[in-house]
Amino acid sequence: MKPIVWFTPEIPVSFGPLKYNGLPGLVILVEMSKRTISVSEIILNPKDKISINKPTKGEKITAGESRERGAAIWKNIEK
Numbered sequence: 001m002k003p004i005v006w007f008t009p010e011i012p013v014s015f016g017p018l019k020y021n022g023l024p025g026l027v028i029l030v031e032m033s034k035r036t037i038s039v040s041e042i043i044l045n046p047k048d049k050i051s052i053n054k055p056t057k058g059e060k061i062t063a064g065e066s067r068e069r070g071a072a073i074w075k076n077i078e079k
Helices: 063-074
Strands: 004-009 027-032 035-040
Touching: none
Parallel strands: none
Antiparallel strands: 004 027, 027 035
16 A cells, blocks of 8 residues: 655645655545654644753764664554
8 A cells, every 4th residue: 555645735844754755735634554743733833932952962973873763663554
């Protein structure tokens, strides 16, 4: 079964999970044979400022290593 990807052009952000991005709107649902990924909440224009703090712990890895680790985790999920 090929994945089915649902997106909304009303939110014109080309973003989605895994490799499911690049569409003309926000991906809100990805249906795969053994797994479904869906949006649980969308907050547009939040009242409170969102702050992302730089991590102080953990192991530094390259972007390539991150992609390899992610691919290993998701390898069997799409089948």
